[in-house]
Amino acid sequence: MSSEHRADRPDNPERPADRPSGSEHRADRPHNSGRPRRPGGPGYGRTQDRDARTGRGPRGGRPPSDPARQAAYEAIAAVHRDDAYANLVLGDILRGMGLHGRDAAFATELTYGTLRAVGTLDLIIAAAAGRDVARIDPPARDALRLGAYQLLFTRVPAHAAVNQTVDLVxxxxPGAAGFANAVMRGISETSLDDWLARVAPGYDEDPVGHLAVVHHHPEWIIRAFSEALGGDLDDTARLLLEDNQPPTVHLCARPGRADAIELADAVGGVPGAFSPYAVYLHGGAPSDIPEVRDGRAHVQDEGSQLVAAALLAAPIEGRDTRWLDLCAGPGGKAGLLGSIAAQRGAEVTAVEVADHRARLVEQATAGLPVTVLPTDGRTVGRDPDLPEESFDRVLVDAPCTGLGSLRRRPESRWRRQPADLPPLTRLQRELLVAALRAVRPGGVVAYVTCSPHMVETQVTVTEGSRRSGVEVDFVDARPLLPPGMPKLGPGPTVQLWPHRHGTDAMFLAVLRRTS
Incomplete structure (x- = not known):
């Protein structure tokens, strides 16, 4: 099986995604018990910390010879040392070091590529070093990961990758420079395909284990993807390949404030394939776009736009003026719902339990008919602002594992673990029950997750609707999406996929309350 694309300094770097869900657990765990332990972990002494704004090394250390590599190292180290999120920390580092253009693009490729491939890189480093990566000093370990990625996945000349990595170590x-030199030279003597043949199990004997190494995903995630794809491992492999590609940034042109075609022309992008509000951005920083700065557009994956719009496309009888976003932070879907509400004479109540995320929702919906409630969405019926049977449309964009957005959050694949599922699925069920109680008879609820894991999708919807105590009918979600979308399945629910639709792996179920 061929390796992923190789790139030097890309012109279209991966850009930061929306802020991760505040419910995410922060724990790096092994992707299976027989492979290297968690990236980073104990051992990061504060004397080894770096100044992310200046790029200067620790006292007595040599200054970096390549700012782009130094920026990538800072981001990778922060992810493993501090449980930081790459899409948040990297932008600060690039700005602090004054990196732009090709240098910033190169740093972004190195950061995201290394974090995506860390499980496979650790196997190769361990084989070349003759020791488990857990026994390597964490700062040296992250530098070796960065160097190995350059050797095996980019067109950086081998001598440059080796020398720069040794300088970084x-x-x-300082005491590990000689060791790093030996490891890097050992890695450089073997091609990526030969390394994969050496460290990965054979496909015939262990297909999931083989895919895990070749495509840099934990085995439990691959099994979850395969189950959602009907057990088709060939299709699963196509998904894994797409998961490892830097995603295109999607903008949402807010209806009533911006037109997608005009926005595409203004930013040098192209209109989206499916959402009437989507624009694909092929370069540049979204924060520099005037339409984004003044609230006429925002960054949002096309799949998120589609599932929010699907809620509003479901037919209902009678009143249609009170809408509820039960898990609104950080505000992307609330912003789209609010924009459409302004055109339809409706009002949106946006609920967000975390104070800082509630403030983000307020910023994202400024000037729109949106009221933000900083409360727990599960208090429906107990909070006077959330009475039962009072809303016409309800969106439940439930906190989840985020397995559908691994393209945008490369470190999440190694942080997440199966133990995260029980508390999340319990919360998902409780929020769905609250939504079904909040909606009036005849109204509709859209349950959405950015995860294709069956227990977060079909199981949660089935159990939540059963436990709600109200009668519901499933609405076929396929006609609620734009015509011409391929491979939407048999219904009534819909699962979007990166390799089929170019979106995050968003799940959508629409339920109508009948009693």
Whole structure:
């Protein structure tokens, strides 16, 4: 099986995605018990910390010879040392170091590529070093991961990758420079395909284990993807390949404030394939776009736009003026719902339990008919602002594992673990029950997750609707999406996929309350 694309300094770097859900657990765990332990972990001494704004090394260390590589190292180290999120920390580092253009693009490729491939890189480093990566000093370990990625997945010349990595290790872990030199030279003597043949199990004997190494995903995630894809491992492999590609940034042109075609022309992008509000951005920083700065557009995956719009496309009888977003942070879907509400004479109540995320929702919906409630969505019927049977349309964009957005959050694949599922699925069921109680008879609820895991999708919807105590009918979600969308399945629910639709793996179920 061929390896992923190789790139040097890409012109279209991966850009930061929406802020991760505040419910995410922060724990790096092994992707299976027989492979290297968690990236980073204990051992990061504060004496090894770097100044992310200046790029200077620890006292007595040598200054970096390549700012782009140094920026990538800072981001990778922060992810593993501090449980930081790459899409948040990298932008600060690039700005602090004054990196733009090709240097910023190169740093972004190195950061995201290394974090995506860390499980496979650790196997190769361990084989070349003759020791488990857990026994390597964490600063040196992250530098070796960065160097190995350059050797095996980019067109950086081998001598440059080796020399720069040794210089970096000499700066952050001076006593390990000789060791790093030996490991890097050992890695450089073997091609990526030969390394994969050496460290990965054979496909015939262990297809999931083989895919895990070749495509850099934990085995439990691959099994979850395969189950959602009907057990088709060939289709699963196509999904894994797409999961490892830098995603295109999607903008949402807010209806009533911006037109997608005009926005595409203004930013040098193209209109989206499916959402009437989507624009694909092929370069540049979204924060620099005037339409984004003044609230006429925002960054949002096309799949998120589609599932929010599907709620509003479901036919209902009678009143249609009170809408509820039960898990609104950080505000992307609330912003789209509010924009459409302004055109239809409706009002949106946006609920967000975390104070800082509630403030983000307020910022995202400024000037729109949206009221933000900083409360727990499960208090329907107990909170006077959330009475039962009072809303015409309800969106439940439930906190989840985020397995559908691994393209945008590369470190999440190694942080998440099966133990995260029980508390999340319990919360998902409780929020769906609250939504079904909040909606009036005849109204509709859209249950949405950015995860294709069956227990977060079909199981949660079935159990939540059963436990709600109200009668519901499933609405076929396929006609609620734009015509011409391929491979939407047999219904009534819909699962979007990166390799089929170019979106995050968003799940959508629409339920109508009948009693």
């Amino acid at each position: 000499r700066s952050v872990a």
